[in-house]
Structures are given as structure tokens and as C-alpha cells.
Amino acid sequence: MKGPSNYSFRRATPSDLSMIRRWLYLPEVTRWWGDPVEQIEIITEDIELAEIATLIVSYRNRPFAFVQHYDAHQWPQAHFDPLPESTRCLDAFIGVADMMGCGHGRMFLRLLVDMLIERGAPLIAIDPDPTNEGAIRCYEAIGFVGHREYETSEGPCLLMTFDPKRQG
Template sequence: MRLHGDKIVLRPATDGDSEILARVVREPEVAAWWSPPASYEGMLAVVFEGEVIGAVQFDEESDPEFRHAGIDVFLTARYHGKGLGTDTVRTLARWLVQERGHHRLTIDPAAANTAAIRCYGKVGFKSVGIMRKYGRDHRTGAWQDGLLMDLLADELS
């Protein structure tokens, strides 16, 4: 599977990507929102100009009454604010809608992660509401609020 965005390519992460992705997740700007995953298996590497700059993953609810997909993404801080996160989320969202048949997608950043929220809004995600004490900060153990955002297939920009 290879998905081509305007600037990025998404491809399955390999064992060779693990060291790079682990380094990215340890960057202070990324670690503020992401805890190091046990494995990068099942993630898609985000590739820009031949360089792995982060990863994106998705999950799918298969119950036909509640079928939808969720997305999570992280990029190296060096490329924050350059439109690559938006391109990544949009590329995966289009695939989930067009190829996997989802009518609704969700994403759930920390409520304080204004840069991520702005990025997702550019793709068409809309705020649904605050999920109080939704996730634990892996660095401090404190609970943080999350923002539930969703995107309907016909709203995808």
C-alpha cells in the first residue's frame, strides 16, 4: 500500500523505520502529545522528499451500526507548520472514505494541542466536544482533556 498526497507518501512502516520514528516521538514537541508506542507495526510511515518524517495510524470500527475510522499522526518538529500534517491527514482520510467506504472519521487530539486542532480543521474535521480527563500524560501521569473531532465523508476538503 502506497498513498500519494500532494507532498507526502504514506507507506507501511518497516523495522528499518523504528529507530527514526522512536527518535521523532522523543522530540519534546512530539512527546508533549505522544507516548512512545510499544511497536510501530501497523503504522504508515510519512515520507517527504525520500525521508521518513513521522507516522500515521488508523483504526476501524467494524460494527455496521457504528462503522467509522479514527486517525492518529505525528511528525518531526522540523516539519511542523509546513502543511505536511494536513497533507498526511487528508491523504489518509481520502483513502479511508474512498477505498474503505467510511462515511465518518474521528480524531481526538489533546484539547490543548492547538496546532494539531488547526491542522485537522484544515482537512474538514469539526469539533464535537471536550472529553474531560480523557488521556493520561505519559510524562507526568496527570489526566488531560481531549477534543473529539469528526469528519463526514461529504465534508472532506
């Protein structure tokens, strides 16, 4: 999948796991994603599942980010229960330090959101840690709206949604 501004998305494969593992060890990624060993085990399990799209994001052919999207009701989590059928949920991180804080997250996530809406998703959800102010500002800049905080087995999260009907 190729988007404007030289961003592209491709399905992650097992050969990407060593790169993803390196990214997970960056302090800023570990801060929000937790134990890299645990996370790479989860991603390794998920990478070949049809139910979850695990993607590598590149800018000008340079891989720099990981994003996954999945049906909100595929992996039951109480804070996703009220969301409409076919809502897509996102998890993402930038794994290259010199590409953090430059607007790349805002750009590639908005492209992905637009693609998912075009494919029929009625709503897009993301659930950052409520103290991850940088991520929350990024998501708000794209058009996500914060709703309420939840306590989950993974810790606290802020449920945010992107509703295409609320966009200009």
C-alpha cells in the same frame, strides 16, 4: 501508496522503530504523545497487528511522520462508542522538526482521509488534546469538526470527525 504532491505512505516495519523512537523524543512530540519509552513499547506491539495500520509518511522520499489508523470499535474507548460502524480513527505526529508548522500535516492527513473515505469509511475521527491548538487548527483546515471534550484514561481529548457528506 503514493499520493499527489510527492507524499507517500508505507506500512511501518520493525526496522522503522529506531527512527520512530528518535521522533518520539522530539519535545513537540513528547509534549502531546507523552513518555517516549511507553509510546515506543505500544507502537512496537501494534506495528505488526493486522487490526491497526501503522504508517510512515514521506515527502519526496524523506520519511518525516508517523500515522496510524484503526477501526473505532476495535479498541473500545467510550468517546468512540457513538461513532458509526467502520469509522476509522487516526493518531499522527510529525517527527522531523524542520517539517513541523509548514503545512505538511494538513497535506498528508487530507490525502489519507480521502483514501480512507474512498475505501468505504463512513467517518474519520481524531481525538487531540483540547489544548493542542496547532493540531486542532490543522484538523479544522482539513474539514474535521470538533464535537465535545471527553476525559479518558489517557487524559482529556476533543473528539473531532470528518464527515464526507458535509464536505463540498
